[in-house]
Amino acid sequence: MAIDIKMPALSPTMEEGTLSKWVVKEGDTVTSGDILAEIETDKATMEVESIDEGVVGKIAIPEGTENVKVGTVIVQLLETGEKVNDLEKLQDKPINSSENYEQNQTAKKTIPSRDDLDEKRVSGSNVTHTEITVRDALRDAMAEEMRRDENVFIMGEEVAEYQGAYKVTRELLQEFGEKRVIDTPITEYGFAGIGVGAAMGGLKPIVEFMTFNFAMQAIDHIINSAAKTLYMSGGQMRCPIVFRGPNGAASRVGAQHSHDYTSWYANVPGLKVVAPYDAEDAKGLLKAAIRDPNPVVFLEHELLYGEIFQIPDVDDLIVPIGKAKVRRKGSDVTLVAHSRMVGRCLEAANLLINEGIDCEVVDLRTIRPLDSKTVIESVKKTNRLVCAEEGWGQSGIGAEIVSRVTKEAFDYLDAPPERVYQVDVPLPYAANLEALSLPGSSDIIKAAKKVCYKN
Amino acid sequence: MNKKNKKINPLKTTKDELLSLYKDMLLIRRFEEKAGQLYGMGQIAGFCHLYIGQEAVVVGTRASMIDGDQMITGYRDHGHMLACGMESRGVMAELTGRAGGYSRGKGGSMHMFSTEKHFYGGHGIVGAQVPIGAGLALSNKYKGNGNVSLAFFGDGASNQGQVYEAFNMAKLWSLPVVFVIENNQYAMGTSVIRSSAETELHKRGSSFEIKGIQVDGMNVLEVRDAAKKAIKHARDGKGPMILEMKTYRYRGHSMSDPAKYRTRDEVTKTRSERDPIDMVKNRLIVEEWATDDALKSIDKEIKLIVADAAEFAQTSPEPDASELYTDVLLDA
Ligand SMILES: Cc1ncc(C[n+]2csc(CCOP(=O)(O)OP(=O)(O)O)c2C)c(N)n1
Ligand SMILES: [Mg+2]
Numbered sequence: 001m002a003i004d005i006k007m008p009a010l011s012p013t014m015e016e017g018t019l020s021k022w023v024v025k026e027g028d029t030v031t032s033g034d035i036l037a038e039i040e041t042d043k044a045t046m047e048v049e050s051i052d053e054g055v056v057g058k059i060a061i062p063e064g065t066e067n068v069k070v071g072t073v074i075v076q077l078l079e080t081g082e083k084v085n086d087l088e089k090l091q092d093k094p095i096n097s098s099e100n101y102e103q104n105q106t107a108k109k110t111i112p113s114r115d116d117l118d119e120k121r122v123s124g125s126n127v128t129h130t131e132i133t134v135r136d137a138l139r140d141a142m143a144e145e146m147r148r149d150e151n152v153f154i155m156g157e158e159v160a161e162y163q164g165a166y167k168v169t170r171e172l173l174q175e176f177g178e179k180r181v182i183d184t185p186i187t188e189y190g191f192a193g194i195g196v197g198a199a200m201g202g203l204k205p206i207v208e209f210m211t212f213n214f215a216m217q218a219i220d221h222i223i224n225s226a227a228k229t230l231y232m233s234g235g236q237m238r239c240p241i242v243f244r245g246p247n248g249a250a251s252r253v254g255a256q257h258s259h260d261y262t263s264w265y266a267n268v269p270g271l272k273v274v275a276p277y278d279a280e281d282a283k284g285l286l287k288a289a290i291r292d293p294n295p296v297v298f299l300e301h302e303l304l305y306g307e308i309f310q311i312p313d314v315d316d317l318i319v320p321i322g323k324a325k326v327r328r329k330g331s332d333v334t335l336v337a338h339s340r341m342v343g344r345c346l347e348a349a350n351l352l353i354n355e356g357i358d359c360e361v362v363d364l365r366t367i368r369p370l371d372s373k374t375v376i377e378s379v380k381k382t383n384r385l386v387c388a389e390e391g392w393g394q395s396g397i398g399a400e401i402v403s404r405v406t407k408e409a410f411d412y413l414d415a416p417p418e419r420v421y422q423v424d425v426p427l428p429y430a431a432n433l434e435a436l437s438l439p440g441s442s443d444i445i446k447a448a449k450k451v452c453y454k455n
Numbered sequence: 456m457n458k459k460n461k462k463i464n465p466l467k468t469t470k471d472e473l474l475s476l477y478k479d480m481l482l483i484r485r486f487e488e489k490a491g492q493l494y495g496m497g498q499i500a501g502f503c504h505l506y507i508g509q510e511a512v513v514v515g516t517r518a519s520m521i522d523g524d525q526m527i528t529g530y531r532d533h534g535h536m537l538a539c540g541m542e543s544r545g546v547m548a549e550l551t552g553r554a555g556g557y558s559r560g561k562g563g564s565m566h567m568f569s570t571e572k573h574f575y576g577g578h579g580i581v582g583a584q585v586p587i588g589a590g591l592a593l594s595n596k597y598k599g600n601g602n603v604s605l606a607f608f609g610d611g612a613s614n615q616g617q618v619y620e621a622f623n624m625a626k627l628w629s630l631p632v633v634f635v636i637e638n639n640q641y642a643m644g645t646s647v648i649r650s651s652a653e654t655e656l657h658k659r660g661s662s663f664e665i666k667g668i669q670v671d672g673m674n675v676l677e678v679r680d681a682a683k684k685a686i687k688h689a690r691d692g693k694g695p696m697i698l699e700m701k702t703y704r705y706r707g708h709s710m711s712d713p714a715k716y717r718t719r720d721e722v723t724k725t726r727s728e729r730d731p732i733d734m735v736k737n738r739l740i741v742e743e744w745a746t747d748d749a750l751k752s753i754d755k756e757i758k759l760i761v762a763d764a765a766e767f768a769q770t771s772p773e774p775d776a777s778e779l780y781t782d783v784l785l786d787a
Contacts, residue, residue, distance in 0.1 A: 006495060006496060007495075008494070008495025008496070009494065009495055009496070009497045009500075009710075010495075010710055010711045011710065011711035014711075032488060033507075033705060033726060035719070041711075044711070044713040045713060046711075046713050047713075047714075048495075049491075049706075051488050051489075051491065051492045052488070070495075070497055071496060071497060157643070157645070158643055158644055158645065161644060161645075161649075161716065162643065162644035162645070162715075162716065165643070183645060183649065183650075184650075185611070185614035185642075185645070185650040185651065186581050186582070186611045186612065186614055186615060186642055186650070187614045187615055187616060189615075189616050190616055213579075213580070214580065214581075216580075217580070217615075217617075250501075251500065251501065252500035252501035252552070252563065253501040253502055253563070254501060254502075254562060254563040254564075254565055254566055254579065255561075255562075255566070256565070256566070256578070256579035256580055257501075257502070257565075257579055423779060423780075424783075425779060425780060425783050426783070428560065428561040428774075428778075428779065429501065429549075429552050429558075429560060429561060429562055429563030429564075429566070430552035430553070430560030430561060430563075430773055430774050430778075431500070431552055431773065432773040432774065432776065433552075433560065433561065433773075433774055433776070433778060433779050436776060436779050437779065
């Protein structure tokens, strides 16, 4: 029986790719493991291997074809002696269990910046903008700071030769060499400690965690060694270090790889905690974090890495730590979020306007120190509050904000504040359960309507 | 001797044993190939780490274990579960995230367990399984049940600090545990030479007085013998041993690894010269324990099992929405 070889999905977020090269030709005999073709994704060039032995049948997709959907038949593998099937008859049925999966769909979309309010600093009409992914914005931030200060260096797993597990450190090794771009063994506790020591010794380390899930191995050094030493030394010791990496849920990677640690680090005095949403903030805040004389926990999001945003063409883009940003002005309800949930709030706001609810979206950007002033000013205007975050509810960021707002602006509230967060269970793997667990724009819409007493 | 004969493994075995080892390894190989295929079709998502190339390590070790001995490993775990006798249907359905999976779809590729088959996971944090494995051994010793725990981990994991904390306590307390290092030479894109000051990983227990053996992990009978020795040592109350299995993973680290850190030649060479399944196949033929036809029908039989598992995994329903809230805590 002939086997259809289909355009494979090579990562959870891949939807299509380029068939760059056929390594075999029709009629070739192959065995399991032989390379059939090369395909290009947004992240890498990959080889498609044969999954069985047989003879290469008709090649359905010629090399050089772009945007081949995952699941499209690219070639048939025949048993010896079998005839080539009529491929015309074969329907292109892309199979993707995650078709309805919110996260995948938006992974590459550019969030419209139409409603975004540019900061005054860069809103002057003569400032040009360039499109860039969050991934490259982060890379550029590190590269610029490494050029500026020779004491800045980066270390972590796969940051150098592999160019970063998520390609955030792409080309840094080539420019700065192995003295300043250091691959570590898989020993988070050890290299976080070495980073802290190097910072105390006068360097400015950037420690990358492949994901923040693995920083749990190292959290003792982040908190006990980095955050507390300035205080314990009566102000003598310095620890200028950035701990950075993707935080929170990616896509279908299960409970141990999908944890949002924002509120953990937010709880600790002696740390600064940053969680940007768009490329401009990612770059400007990372540069500020590297220059900051304190330990900074810099929480990125894997599902934002590939998103494209406009970034102003300015020489030294610095976004100050500790300032929230009103991303959309509105009069009816304040939506507060950070990191990827900001995008969800903007989506919700765009939909709610059709229902007569005008949302103001506040992007916290920095979690510690928390800019409650901006939030409170907004609530004083809208009189309604919804806090959204990806992590769990108990002791979450929303809990902190609601507490501050009710204390400072109690009399301004027209409704009890609402919160949106992850369902109170470890993140499940199954597609349907995962979708039920993670908060999305529909949850924000529901909460916003509730505080507006609309249904 | 001709070239083919030279490859023949001189270690003692029987027709029945070798055939059974062959089938067990082939099942893992075909299962993993199918899993790779289902991933490409979007039926499996997230991380999926295939065991292709390393089959002899778990099959040979399992052959020297007795019922009740526990196994624990990391996220590259499909082979271990099949070797423990877990059903391919249940494993595959967990990969697709369906109700018929071992964790009812809630764990995924990296997180499956079977108390019945004494398989303790399925762990996603590199190195975490090592002290847990030693803890299982503590429970054996405490209860005096005579069982041994086998903790599998990679060359990359062998650099985690908690591994050494576990080594120390395991030796100090003579815990019945065998540490099986699956040295497939790479941790993601980092080779052992680039990550380890001491690359002879079997020596990693020396400062704890733990004896280690280096084993050809592509040779299932050599694995079997080394495991027998280490397991006996542990069962006799003499404490832990380390087995460094020299092996190789043919596929990328996970599905989205472009594997630029090694040459295609290196992979092809290992496949053609050291393949654990081919090695056994050759011996079966030379010893005249199986004909070509017989081997073909074994292959067919296994393909049927795997096809059935794949069918089950794609038709089993998604878990019921109510499953979302179960299994967080037990009633006290
Ligand atoms: C504590 C921790 N750090 C990093 C990772 C990411 N990671 C997953 S597998 C892996 C490589 C492990 O290599 P090795 O131990 O050699 O096992 P192999 O994958 O070769 O089986 C890394 C770095 C992780 N899961 N846990
Ligand atoms: Mg390895």
